[in-house]
Amino acid sequence: MKQVLNAIAVDDEPLALTVVQSLCKTVPYVNLVGSYHHPQEAMEALGRQKTDLLFLDIRMPDLSGIEFLQQLENPPLTIFTTAHSEHAVQSFELDAIDYLLKPFSAERFAKACVKALEMHVLRLQIAEQRFIMVKSGYEQIKLPLQDLLLVQSAGNYVQFVLSTHKIVSRLTMSEAAALLPAQEFQRIHRSYIVSRAKITRQDRTSVNIGNYSLPIGSGYANG
Helix, strand or coil: CCCCEEEEEECCCHHHHHHHHHHHCCCCCEEEEEEECCHHHHHHHHHHCCCCEEEECCCCCCCCHHHHHHCCCCCCEEEEEECCHHHHHHHHHCCCCEEEECCCCHHHHHHHHHHHHHHHHHHHHHHHHCEEEEEECCEEEEEEHHHEEEEEEECCEEEEEECCCEEEECCCHHHHHHHCCCCCEEEEECCEEEEHHHCCEECCCEEEECCEEEECCHHHCCC
16 A cells, blocks of 8 residues: 655744645655644644654744644644754754755755655554564564553663563664654653553652653643
8 A cells, every 4th residue: 555644734834835845746756735833733734634754943933833832732744844953852852853954965865765664554454454563683573562661761772671581672762762652652751661551650750660760851741
């Protein structure tokens, strides 16, 4: 089945929005269903319609792109489009697919869209099969999603924590988050992703899962 990504674009600059609109027409699997100058309008659109991909500016008057993304409980795949390089690290902590610096070429735009499509297909496959394959050392280990409690950053590695054991894999947290269905797993901290179904208690600053009490990072409090 041929996949199509329904996308929206958010940018307070009319010319920048026009550029994204034009480039989307050159990518056959990207269907731009809405373009918005104001973040609040885009927020309402996301509540009305299924959206797979978000092209998002960062520097906007009322609400920054970073703040906008932090307010979304189940954000779509996100590609930042901005003239400012200093937010790149923070954007990838929020699991952005790519970070395009204006002015960007059609080739660079297409490359970002390819990454989004690949991640979209991978998420659909994971949703159907109910497990992920995790590389640990020289092995590929089958990890049932229903057994996963949380994912924890461990230097250059992550730990997939199950009720009976842990699996260590050389991944970044963003890569680990991309493997997991967003409706079931929530990034609560730059170092933690948790299973929503396994949360036994939650307040503004922490969540409990089994014997684990984990902090909620300030940038993830509205997740």
